[in-house]
Structures are given as C-alpha cells and as structure tokens.
Amino acid sequence: MTIWYAVFDEKDGRLVSQGTVIADPLPEGLAVVEIPEQNPEGFAWNPQTRAFDVPVKPPLNVVDELEALVARIEAASTIEEAKVAAAESKGKLEDEKGVGAIDAPVDLGGIV
DSSP states (O other): OOOEEEEEETTTOOEEEEESOOOSSOOTTEEEEEESSSSOTTEEEETTTTEEEEEOOOOOOHHHHHHHHHHHHHHOSSHHHHHHHHHHHGGGGBOTTOOBSOOSOOOOTTOO
16 A cells, blocks of 8 residues: 655645655655545545545536526426526525625526
8 A cells, every 4th residue: 555645834734745754764854644545536635634644525517507497497387487496596506605606697588
C-alpha cells in the first residue's frame, strides 16, 4: 500500500504539495501529515484542520437539469403540473450559495 503525504505551510495551513515522497529535511516553515490517499475523492483540503475533510459538492450540471425541466414541462398536461415541475427543479438549478443558474423565469408558453 502506498503512503501519501500532504505538505503544508505551518503558519496558515495552506496546502503546498502532496505525494509519496517528501523532502528530508523539509524546508523551514513546512510541515507534513500522512493522508489516506492522493486527493481523497469528494473532499478538499482544510487549512484549519490540516486534513482533506471539506466535502466537495459535485459541479452543477445545468444543461442536463435544464433539459430535464423542459421535458417535464412539455409533458405536463396542466399548468399546475408545469408549475410543480418548475418548482421541483428550482434547487437543482442553483449553486451552493443559492445563486440561480438561470435568472429568467421559465416560459410556460404564455400561460401564467
């Protein structure tokens, strides 16, 4: 089993490097911790804890979500079904800060 290391700045915890080989001795001001694997999937480096423990949200796939929304609206047989489809898609069209991927309201073909 390969052992991985993360090298970071001792003052602020900023990740400097990671790998299977480390300098001996380390340059002044740097420290090292053993990590379970290179870039643990789904996690980012946390300078405060000096570990890969920040969950990473998958990237927003706006194109697929918009296509799914359009298909659901087109398949709706009533305006209420179309409104429900639009409302259910709202959270899927926003980033982690709640900023919408699209700013314009959904066009329901002139039906309000």
